[in-house]
Amino acid sequence: xxxxxxxxxxxxxxxxxxxxxxxxxxxxxxxxxxxxxxxxxxxxxxxxxxxxxxxxxxxxxxxxxxxxxxxxxxxxxxxxxxxxxxxxxxxxxxxxxxxxxxxxxxxxxxxxxxxxxxxxxxxxxxxxxxxxxxxxxxxxxxxxxxxxxxxxxxxxxx
Numbered sequence: 001x002x003x004x005x006x007x008x009x010x011x012x013x014x015x016x017x018x019x020x021x022x023x024x025x026x027x028x029x030x031x032x033x034x035x036x037x038x039x040x041x042x043x044x045x046x047x048x049x050x051x052x053x054x055x056x057x058x059x060x061x062x063x064x065x066x067x068x069x070x071x072x073x074x075x076x077x078x079x080x081x082x083x084x085x086x087x088x089x090x091x092x093x094x095x096x097x098x099x100x101x102x103x104x105x106x107x108x109x110x111x112x113x114x115x116x117x118x119x120x121x122x123x124x125x126x127x128x129x130x131x132x133x134x135x136x137x138x139x140x141x142x143x144x145x146x147x148x149x150x151x152x153x154x155x156x157x158x
Contacts (some may be wrong), residue, residue: 015100019053024062024156028067031138035060036113040151041121048126050148055120056113063135067105067144069125075099080112105133108140 016067027033
């Protein structure tokens with residue numbers, strides 16, 4: 001199979017200004033800069049599926065969290081930084097445009113945009129009661145569980 005790259009003048013249908021974004025910023029209870037945007041693209045509540053875009057401001061984070069169900073993602077723009085934490089190590093990954101990954105839920109991690117920010121497509125599977133991820137304190141305690149309805153109702157600010 002031969003893989004070709006798109007020509008420089010290749011045009012996609014992705015128009016970030018035509019998408020309805022929710023702006024999410026942190027509160028003083030977090031000691032890292034939280035500044036990102038989320039745009040829900042599609043939801044299938046009957047199977048617990050949600051597809052959305054996340055857009056990070058330069059060098060800004062989303063909340064420290066753990067995805068509860070399966071997640072697939074595709075980096076569209078910028079650098080997507082992921083810092084995974086286990087009991088014995090911390091791994092810092094830098095994902096570039098075109099990087100695709102599919103993960104089972106459960107890992108604790110921070111995500112943030114690189115020096116120019118980042119845009120990432122996510123497809124997430126919820127677990128019971130539509131729960132998608134847990135927002136965590138720095139020591140891993142659950143602050144809140146975010147649900148599909150929280151995405152749809154614009155209740156992601158913290």
